[in-house]
Structures are given as structure tokens and as C-alpha cells.
Amino acid sequence: MTGAAKWRHWLLYAGVAAVAAYCLAPFYWMLVSSLRPASDLFDTSLVPSRVSFANYRAVLGPSQGFPRALLNSLTVAGVTTVLALLLATFTAYAMARLEFRFKRLILTLIIATSMFPVVSIVVPLLKLFTGIGWINTYQAMIVPSMSFALPLAVWNLTAFFRQMPEELEHAAMVDGCTRGQAFRKVVIPLAAPGIFTTAIITFIAAWNEFLIALSMTNKPAMQTAPVAISKFTGATTYEAPFGSQMAAGVLVTVPLVVMVLLFQRRIVAGLTAGAAK
Amino acid sequence: MADTRTPTGTAPRPSGGAAGRRTGRPLAPVGRRAEAARATAGSGRMAALLVSPTLLVLAIVVLYPTIMALTESLYGPKGLDPRTGFIRSTEPFVGLKNYADIFGEAGGRFWNAFWNTTFFTGVTVALETVIGMAMALIMHRALKGRALVRAAILVPWAVPTAISGLLWRWIFNSNGIANGLLGRQILWTTEGFHAKVAVIVAEVWKTAPFIGLLVLAGLQVIGKEVYEAARLDGAGPLRQFWHITLPLVKPALLVAVLFRCMDALRMFDLPYLLIGAQKNSVETLSMLAQDEASNVRFGPASAYAVLLFLYVFLIALAFVRLLGTDLVGDGGAGGRRGGRRGIVLSRRAEVTA
Numbered sequence: 001m002t003g004a005a006k007w008r009h010w011l012l013y014a015g016v017a018a019v020a021a022y023c024l025a026p027f028y029w030m031l032v033s034s035l036r037p038a039s040d041l042f043d044t045s046l047v048p049s050r051v052s053f054a055n056y057r058a059v060l061g062p063s064q065g066f067p068r069a070l071l072n073s074l075t076v077a078g079v080t081t082v083l084a085l086l087l088a089t090f091t092a093y094a095m096a097r098l099e100f101r102f103k104r105l106i107l108t109l110i111i112a113t114s115m116f117p118v119v120s121i122v123v124p125l126l127k128l129f130t131g132i133g134w135i136n137t138y139q140a141m142i143v144p145s146m147s148f149a150l151p152l153a154v155w156n157l158t159a160f161f162r163q164m165p166e167e168l169e170h171a172a173m174v175d176g177c178t179r180g181q182a183f184r185k186v187v188i189p190l191a192a193p194g195i196f197t198t199a200i201i202t203f204i205a206a207w208n209e210f211l212i213a214l215s216m217t218n219k220p221a222m223q224t225a226p227v228a229i230s231k232f233t234g235a236t237t238y239e240a241p242f243g244s245q246m247a248a249g250v251l252v253t254v255p256l257v258v259m260v261l262l263f264q265r266r267i268v269a270g271l272t273a274g275a276a277k
Numbered sequence: 278m279a280d281t282r283t284p285t286g287t288a289p290r291p292s293g294g295a296a297g298r299r300t301g302r303p304l305a306p307v308g309r310r311a312e313a314a315r316a317t318a319g320s321g322r323m324a325a326l327l328v329s330p331t332l333l334v335l336a337i338v339v340l341y342p343t344i345m346a347l348t349e350s351l352y353g354p355k356g357l358d359p360r361t362g363f364i365r366s367t368e369p370f371v372g373l374k375n376y377a378d379i380f381g382e383a384g385g386r387f388w389n390a391f392w393n394t395t396f397f398t399g400v401t402v403a404l405e406t407v408i409g410m411a412m413a414l415i416m417h418r419a420l421k422g423r424a425l426v427r428a429a430i431l432v433p434w435a436v437p438t439a440i441s442g443l444l445w446r447w448i449f450n451s452n453g454i455a456n457g458l459l460g461r462q463i464l465w466t467t468e469g470f471h472a473k474v475a476v477i478v479a480e481v482w483k484t485a486p487f488i489g490l491l492v493l494a495g496l497q498v499i500g501k502e503v504y505e506a507a508r509l510d511g512a513g514p515l516r517q518f519w520h521i522t523l524p525l526v527k528p529a530l531l532v533a534v535l536f537r538c539m540d541a542l543r544m545f546d547l548p549y550l551l552i553g554a555q556k557n558s559v560e561t562l563s564m565l566a567q568d569e570a571s572n573v574r575f576g577p578a579s580a581y582a583v584l585l586f587l588y589v590f591l592i593a594l595a596f597v598r599l600l601g602t603d604l605v606g607d608g609g610a611g612g613r614r615g616g617r618r619g620i621v622l623s624r625r626a627e628v629t630a
Contacts, residue, residue, distance in 0.1 A: 124345035226439035272494035
């Protein structure tokens with residue numbers, strides 16, 4: 001290796017380290033801060049001098065109602081994901097495989113709705129739901145969430161179905177399957193990884209939703225986790241309870257991070273299939 | 278490669294005559310092969326069956342609320358009835374007053390939010406693009422450790438925006454690590470330009486890796502031989518970047534940038550949690566509309582929501598028309614990737630139909 005090549009080699013690894021540090025440092029800080037006892041909260045050492053799980057105990061204790069908020073989040077994000085996937089699988093299959101009029105227009109419209117500013121539907125729906133007594137209900141959060149979850153799922157799945165070889169279905173149909181049977185017996189099993197990835201991406205989007213959940217609830221018992229954490233109360237009203245907020249943040253994020261790490265390759269494929277095609 | 282694209286505007290559209298003659302029947306392309314004919318037979322009715330539930334749901338959750346917002350924006354807040362002294366039970370019809378008010382003395386808050394939204398979008402998307410591009414180039418070069426970095430890069434994406442807002446509020450606390458590292462005492466989360474900086478830093482952290490990921494996917498489909506040819510012709514790394522990497526990665530980058538723009542224009546969670554509601558320095562249009570709605574001033578809130586929607590729509594239109602961003606993915610950029618032969622084929626079918 002020549003001197004210049006060696007330099008470039010090291011520079012590259014410095015770059016890789018910089019990218020990793022950029023991405024992980026704030027998350028690491030959340031983790032470290034959550035493990036500090038209250039007296040060390042403002043300590044800025046990189047490793048906690050004393051490790052304490054007091055913040056986690058406080059979060060999971062009865063005072064903040066956090067376990068209930070987690071359950072709410074799980075319900076809202078879970079139902080949204082299942083509904084969106086159910087509808088999107090059929091639509092995406094049609095988009096990828098069938099020829100019909102206005103296909104491009106319809107797909108453009110569906111994708112366009114995913115860019116829709118959520119607040120534009122939250123404002124009228126807030127008024128509507130107030131009128132029909134839906135405030136503080138799950139459906140008041142699930143219905144508006146469909147506005148972004150469904151286009152996201154359709155888009156991702158369309159990309160997946162397009163990548164699948166069409167010959168397999170044709171072979172099945174040549175062997176006497178109807179299109180419906182080919183879909184059920186050939187396409188769905190083969191597309192399972194794609195459907196699964198789309199489910200993860202949709203779930204994360206629904207789980208991370210904040211504006212809808214904030215607007216549609218005012219009872220603490222119905223708040224989703226992100227809203228509940230943002231409303232944690234501290235010992236004094238002047239200082240936000242950062243310790244317990246960081247602990248709750250870790251609890252909300254770690255399942256996602258674990259999921260992302262486990263299915264990293266598939267998620268990257270899903271995200272880029274949607275955007276870079 | 279890029280100039281083989283067909284402009285979006287020329288997308289095949291069924292002609293009115295054909296639609297009239299063959300109502301209710303699919304415009305099935307005449308199959309060149311028996312197999313293809315079989316595959317598309319009756320596909321119109323089937324497509325309608327498969328697509329209509331999604332369209333129905335989207336009509337209910339997007340179209341209907343949008344129409345509601347449009348009508349709602351013509352009504353004023355309930356307010357006190359001067360005769361009875363009670364709050365009126367119905368909202369008075371005010372016509373376009375909510376829109377006209379933007380240009381009046383009450384418009385200050387709207388324009389402030391409008392400029393904040395524009396400023397945040399411009400600055401964050403520009404920074405994200407540059408940082409994301411750099412990240413993608415690094416990851417593309419690194420063979421060892423790429424898996425690790427790719428996992429790391431997904432972490433900011435997976436952290437809920439609301440949580441990242443709180444996390445950065447903690448980092449930017451007056452006694453927090455940001456001030457500790459800078460050796461200054463900046464009150465980041467109070468009104469002022471530094472609040473904007475805090476929001477931008479937090480937003481860029483969360484989204485630059487995402488752009489990096491999308492650009493990386495674009496980089497990976499560029500053949501090595503293109504670079505080799507360029508090297509043989511004597512092109513240095515900089516010229517290779519400008520004349521090969523950038524043009525070839527442009528379609529992927531444009532889609533990423535468009536999506537980031539749309540997302541930044543509706544920014545809410547981050548400034549709301551990092552700095553707070555009703556803060557002039559960081560209030561965005563989404564925050565303004567939400568704040569008005571939560572104070573039961575649905576009329577003005579709807580007007581702001583409609584204006585934000587129009588703004589987002591115009592930017593998206595500009596992207597698609599001026600820059601030729603190919604959203605749908607079955608139209609332009611023919612043959613950019615290996616596995617697209619099928620799409621090109623189906624497209625040809627569309628043209629003949």
C-alpha cells in the first residue's frame with residue numbers, strides 16, 4: 001500500500017466512525033442520562049459514575065400512568081398497521097400486476113396523500129370527533145392515522161410486488177389456478193417478507209405519531225406513549241423531569257431499535273424500494 | 278441514461294373516445310403472447326375490486342376532512358354574543374374573512390409561522406442533503422463496517438420524533454451537554470435565533486441518515502465500469518463525482534429531497550416539544566393551525582390548514598414539473614435498475630392501450 005492509499009484508508013475509517021458517532025451519540029446520551037441517579041442528573045461524564053434504575057422504577061410506577069400509555073400506543077399502532085396492511089396488500093397487487101385505466105393517476109393520488117400535512121385533516125376531524133363524542137377513544141386516533149399509514153403501506157408493497165418475478169404466477173395460472181388462487185397460494189407466501197417489512201415500517205410510523213394523539217386525547221388514561229412522556233410531571237413544575245423522560249424514551253425506542261437491528265437488511269430494502277424504487 | 282426519461286406530463290392517458298366506447302371494460306392491451314392475454318383478461322373489474330377499498334378509506338380519512346376544512350375555513354370562531362353575554366352555540370359564517378385576515382393586523386402570526394416553516398424546510402433539507410450525501414459516499418466506499426454503520430444509521434430514523442424532541446431538549450438544557458461541550462451558557466430553549474438552531478440541529482440529526490440511506494441505494498446501482506472508464510479518461514475524484522455520481526444518483530436524491538421537503542413543511546413534533554407551543558421563534562404552520570384548533574377557533578385553524586395544504590401542494594407540483602421527479606416509479610428513468618424489465622413492458626402495454 002502506498003502512503004497516499006494508506007491515508008485514504010484511514011480517512012475512510014475515520015469517516016465511518018464519524019457517521020456512526022453522529023447517529024448514535026444522542027441516543028447514547030439518552031441511555032446514559034436515564035441511568036443516572038437524580039443527584040447526578042446534570043453530570044456530563046460519558047459513563048455514569050453510579051448506575052441507578054430509579055428513573056425506570058419511577059416511569060413504570062403508578063404515578064405517571066406510563067404502562068397504560070404503552071398499551072394505548074400498542075393498540076393504536078397495532079390496529080392501524082393491521083388495517084392498513086389488509087387493504088394495501090390487495091391494492092398494491094393490483095398496482096403492480098394488473099393493467100387498468102387511471103392506474104398511474106390512482107397511484108399518484110395515493111402517494112400524494114402520504115405527503116399530505118396531517119394537521120390539515122386533524123383540524124376538521126377534531127371538530128367532527130368532538131361533535132360525535134369520539135375524543136379520548138382509540139378510533140379517533142386510528143382513523144386519522146390511516147391517512148398516512150395506508151399510502152405508506154400501498155407504496156412499499158407495490159414496490160415489493162413489482163420486484164417479484166411474474167412468471168411464477170403465470171406458471172400457476174397455466175397449471176389451472178385462477179388469478180385469485182395464484183394470489184393466495186403463490187403471491188402471498190412469496191411476498192411474506194415484503195409484507196412483514198412493510199408492517200414494521202408502517203408500525204414504526206404509527207407508533208411514532210404525535211400530532212393526532214395529542215389533539216384527539218385529553219384524558220391521561222387514553223394518551224399514547226409519546227404524548228404521555230411529553231406530559232410527565234416532575235417534582236417541581238419549573239423543571240421538566242428529564243431523568244424519567246429519558247428512561248421512558250429509552251423504553252419506547254429500544255423495541256424499535258431492536259426490531260430495526262434484527263430486520264435491518266429488509267427494512268433498508270423496504271425503505272429504499274419505496275423511495276429509490 | 279437520464280435523458281431517456283419520458284416527461285411525466287406525457288403519461289399515457291386513455292382517450293375520451295375509447296373510454297366512451299368501452300365503458301365498464303378494461304383497456305386491456307392486446308396480448309402479444311397468449312400468457313399475457315390470460316394475465317390481463319378481466320383485470321379491470323378485478324382491479325376495481327382490489328383498489329376501491331383503499332380509495333374509499335382514503336376518501337373518508339383524507340378527502341372528506343379536506344372538504345370539511347375548506348367549508349369550515351369560511352366560518353368564524355364562536356365568540357361572545359353581545360346580546361346575551363353567553364358564548365354563541367353556532368359559528369357565524371364569515372366568508373373569506375379568515376383568509377383576508379392574514380393580510381390584516383392579525384396576519385403577523387401567520388406570516389411568522391409561514392416564514393419559520395419555509396426557513397426550517399430550506400435550511401434543514403439543504404443540510405440533510407449535504408450530510409446525507411457525504412454519509413452515503415462514506416458508506417459506499419467502506420466495505421468493512423458497512424453493516425454496522427447501516428444499522429447505526431437506522432437508529433435516528435427509528436427514534437420517535439417526539440422522543441427526539443425531548444432528548445434534544447435535554448441536550449440543549451441550560452446545564453446540558455451542548456452547553457458543556459461548547460463551554461457557553463446559551464439558553465437554547467428560550468425565544469430567539471438559538472431556538473431555531475436547536476430545532477435545525479435536532480431535525481438534521483434525525484433525517485440526514487435517512488437521505489444517506491436512500492442515496493446509498495442509488496449509488497449501489499451505478500456500475501463500477503463507469504468509474505473505471507472515467508478514470509482511464511483521466512477524470513479525478515471530483516470530476517467523477519460531478520459528472521458521474523451526481524447525475525446518476527439524481528433521481529433517487531430528488532425523490533428523497535421531495536419527501537424530506539414535504540415532511541419538513543408539516544413539521545410539528547420537534548419544535549413543539551423542543552421549544553414549546555406558541556413560541557414565535559419556532560412556530561410552524563402546523564403548530565399554528567393545531568394551536569388555533571385546540572383553542573376551539575376552528576375557522577382560522579382550518580384556513581391555516583388549507584393554506585399549508587396548498588403550499589405543500591405547490592412545492593410538490595414544482596418538484597414534479599420542474600425537476601421531473603418520478604414519484605410513481607413506473608414512468609421515467611427507464612432501465613435504471615436491472616429488475617425493471619417487467620415495468621418497461623407493462624408501460625409499453627399502457628402506451629398501446
